[in-house]
Amino acid sequence: MNKNRFGMNTARLALLTSAGIVALGMAPASAQEEAAESQRTMDTVLVTAQQREQNLQEVPITLQVLSADALSTLAADNMGDIDAFVPGLEVSDGSPTQPKYKIRGIQTSDFGVGTDPAVGIYVDGVYAARSGASLLAFNDVERIEVIKGPQGTLFGRNSAAGAVSITTRKPSDKFEAEVGVRVGEYNKQRIEGLLNLPVNDKVAIRLNGVMNKRDGIYTDAATGQDLGREDNWAIKGALRWDLTPDTRAILTYTHDELDQDARPAIGIVPIPDAPAQPAYPVDESTYLNPFTAKIRNDVIDNSERRQLDELTLAVTHDIGSITLSSITSYRTFDTNNREDEDGTNRIDLYFDTNNVESNESFYQEFRAAGETGPLNWVVGASYYDESADQRSNTFAYTNTINTALGNLGLGTPFSDIDNFVLIPFGIDARLMGNGWTEDMINHGDFKAYAAFADVIWEATDKLSLTGGLRYTKDEKSFSWLNGPRVAPELDATLAALEEAGILGLVGASPEDFQFDLVFDMSGLAGVPCDNGVTVAEGVTCELNDEWSNVSPRFVVDYKLADNILLFASYAKGYKAGGFNSVEQASRFDNEDVTNYEAGIKSTFPSAGLLINASVFQYTYNDKQAISLVSGVNGSNVSQYVVETSDEEASGVDLQVEWAPTDALSFFGNGQYINVLYKDRVTRSGVDLSGSPTGEPEWSFAFGGQYVLDLQDNGEIEFSASHAYTGERRCNAESDGQGSCATYAAFSVGEAQERTDVRAFWTAESGRYQVGAFVKNVFDNRYVSGINNITVGTQGTAFVGLTDPQIWGVDFKYVY
Numbered sequence: 099m100n101k102n103r104f105g106m107n108t109a110r111l112a113l114l115t116s117a118g119i120v121a122l123g124m125a126p127a128s129a130q131e132e133a134a135e136s137q138r139t140m141d142t143v144l145v146t147a148q149q150r151e152q153n154l155q156e157v158p159i160t161l162q163v164l165s166a167d168a169l170s171t172l173a174a175d176n177m178g179d180i181d182a183f184v185p186g187l188e189v190s191d192g193s194p195t196q197p198k199y200k201i202r203g204i205q206t207s208d209f210g211v212g213t214d215p216a217v218g219i220y221v222d223g224v225y226a227a228r229s230g231a232s233l234l235a236f237n238d239v240e241r242i243e244v245i246k247g248p249q250g251t252l253f254g255r256n257s258a259a260g261a262v263s264i265t266t267r268k269p270s271d272k273f274e275a276e277v278g279v280r281v282g283e284y285n286k287q288r289i290e291g292l293l294n295l296p297v298n299d300k301v302a303i304r305l306n307g308v309m310n311k312r313d314g315i316y317t318d319a320a321t322g323q324d325l326g327r328e329d330n331w332a333i334k335g336a337l338r339w340d341l342t343p344d345t346r347a348i349l350t351y352t353h354d355e356l357d358q359d360a361r362p363a364i365g366i367v368p369i370p371d372a373p374a375q376p377a378y379p380v381d382e383s384t385y386l387n388p389f390t391a392k393i394r395n396d397v398i399d400n401s402e403r404r405q406l407d408e409l410t411l412a413v414t415h416d417i418g419s420i421t422l423s424s425i426t427s428y429r430t431f432d433t434n435n436r437e438d439e440d441g442t443n444r445i446d447l448y449f450d451t452n453n454v455e456s457n458e459s460f461y462q463e464f465r466a467a468g469e470t471g472p473l474n475w476v477v478g479a480s481y482y483d484e485s486a487d488q489r490s491n492t493f494a495y496t497n498t499i500n501t502a503l504g505n506l507g508l509g510t511p512f513s514d515i516d517n518f519v520l521i522p523f524g525i526d527a528r529l530m531g532n533g534w535t536e537d538m539i540n541h542g543d544f545k546a547y548a549a550f551a552d553v554i555w556e557a558t559d560k561l562s563l564t565g566g567l568r569y570t571k572d573e574k575s576f577s578w579l580n581g582p583r584v585a586p587e588l589d590a591t592l593a594a595l596e597e598a599g600i601l602g603l604v605g606a607s608p609e610d611f612q613f614d615l616v617f618d619m620s621g622l623a624g625v626p627c628d629n630g631v632t633v634a635e636g637v638t639c640e641l642n643d644e645w646s647n648v649s650p651r652f653v654v655d656y657k658l659a660d661n662i663l664l665f666a667s668y669a670k671g672y673k674a675g676g677f678n679s680v681e682q683a684s685r686f687d688n689e690d691v692t693n694y695e696a697g698i699k700s701t702f703p704s705a706g707l708l709i710n711a712s713v714f715q716y717t718y719n720d721k722q723a724i725s726l727v728s729g730v731n732g733s734n735v736s737q738y739v740v741e742t743s744d745e746e747a748s749g750v751d752l753q754v755e756w757a758p759t760d761a762l763s764f765f766g767n768g769q770y771i772n773v774l775y776k777d778r779v780t781r782s783g784v785d786l787s788g789s790p791t792g793e794p795e796w797s798f799a800f801g802g803q804y805v806l807d808l809q810d811n812g813e814i815e816f817s818a819s820h821a822y823t824g825e826r827r828c829n830a831e832s833d834g835q836g837s838c839a840t841y842a843a844f845s846v847g848e849a850q851e852r853t854d855v856r857a858f859w860t861a862e863s864g865r866y867q868v869g870a871f872v873k874n875v876f877d878n879r880y881v882s883g884i885n886n887i888t889v890g891t892q893g894t895a896f897v898g899l900t901d902p903q904i905w906g907v908d909f910k911y912v913y
Contacts, residue, residue, distance in 0.1 A: 099197070158667060185798055192359065203747055306335075308333075453488070485542070488542075496512045639682050652668045686722050715746075819855075
């Protein structure tokens, strides 16, 4: 039953080169001699990183591959469970409908529909454009390729930092049936089922479904209710039809549904008993320890929901040595995410936001690939059409508005009228305690056209040259509508008080209370829009723009020996320009990145050893990042605005895998990167040029696996994995953005470590499997960041935390 697991997922976890050397030195002499004497064959890992199916070790690109086995080892439910073990990749998944992806320090922090991500997410070759559709449940996944560096030529627009390509299993000619159950801490329940049914020699059907639930990992101190509960499910059906011996069509339908708690807000500001207010301005020296602070959230309808449907048709047709391909996809999804933004349960501090999005997209790609003599080529064209609606909704009470106005030095009109007029004179009316809603409503229509070609020329048996080019054109139309604030109960009370002459007695009128606090765009009044109007409340402002780009790549690779490949490359990536969803009439230009890279890919089968390494240097021009800034556009409240910078980075990627015996293997990866602002001045006038961007220098992970052969009783697989991410490198703006700071009670941006272990028994027949796992064995927890959205108005701040130790058991039956 023992088998060599080495190479089944080339970058499944991580081990730095130095760790690999140490491990080699520690191996028993007999094991080393046995490895040297036996000429073992290392498994071939096939990838499609160059839009063709190739051996990973022959692809001159830095990438990691995680197989289904790796995902099982990590007990992973989605991409947020694996990033710690893929150095250079970071996935912020605290809000599944608004995740953010980062590769090699490059990330788009804005989740608004007016901008695009810098990391392209692809599922079976289809671009998952919006963040609300990019973090889905792992559902019958075959492998995940994390491709580092700009992929503008091969993957297209919005892959300036890199790409994540998820490949799912396809219907096969073999009958398959599987049922998997995972239960664990916090009442974890995950059930997955699979049925692959060959109808005849031309038609096969594959059905898969997964359901995942978990109770909250936090408890509200006031209500005793769970916070942070998970609840999602997904189904997928695929029909494969071999129309002719040379033509195959696969029709796939996916439905994904999520309905769970929004992320909790862990308040870190001491809150005195009412009616006393928290200190203003905030005294950071009094911040509470978030690991022991009591959590009190009172958000109304605390929920995060998503419903996604996608239909994809993939058709391939072979004409001799040429393969023609067509991918057609139609996707719709709707999301909302209403979450607490103050970290308290006080009505006078209450503030929540709800991001509501509705999206519809169509994608069509045609591709031809083949080999002509020494040329291996692929050409293609694509069209993308998207319609997106977004409502950025904020809700507070007039008590909150009263607190904010008082802190901003603008008086406390709501409580003054209540306390000095209405209550003393016994008037049955109150201005406090009424709801107050402000909205920013956006609509976007986006189209993208592209044509690309990529050719690999095998100049000699050892030397290959690659040249590629993609032309992309983006057309975007975007609109904003910021109407008057909505407070019907307040307006009814004001109208009654006006009619009774009471407001007049205090020198006020209903019009005095008709103002926006959150989306105060008065500083933009009169700014022209493309639809013939100027920015004003209640008026739809529309902008139209288009961008085009040519993204080339050139690669030279040389086989120093049969198992040693040297390569050097030049590549550019492109991200389309766009608009800030919450800042009317804002637009920003396209971004581009230029990357130089050189590396080695090597295998030594007799020693069971793989060593890959690469060095890279890139310059990122006009990078757009969203920042929380106060005093922008005449607003008294901090606003999310887009700021532009140029960045430059250099670094090293390392990968080692070593299998001294068939039963024992070690694996690992690591990254060193130095990212600096080449040119950046913030809106508040701070010059950050030459400063670090906040990206850690070091990240690595390492682990090992041992398979114990029980002969007729099956086998037990033991595995352990450890991940490390270095501390973030602070700059003059980090504290204000809540991404890097040290306080008396805690730190943000400190180095992080995580260790996972797993043991899994498989019956000799392979049909039965039972396992147990522990994620984050040592219960290492960290502050993921401070949210300062209400610091400037209510004097409140809150944080998020990484997950605690979680254990579980798995049961699986394979027919």
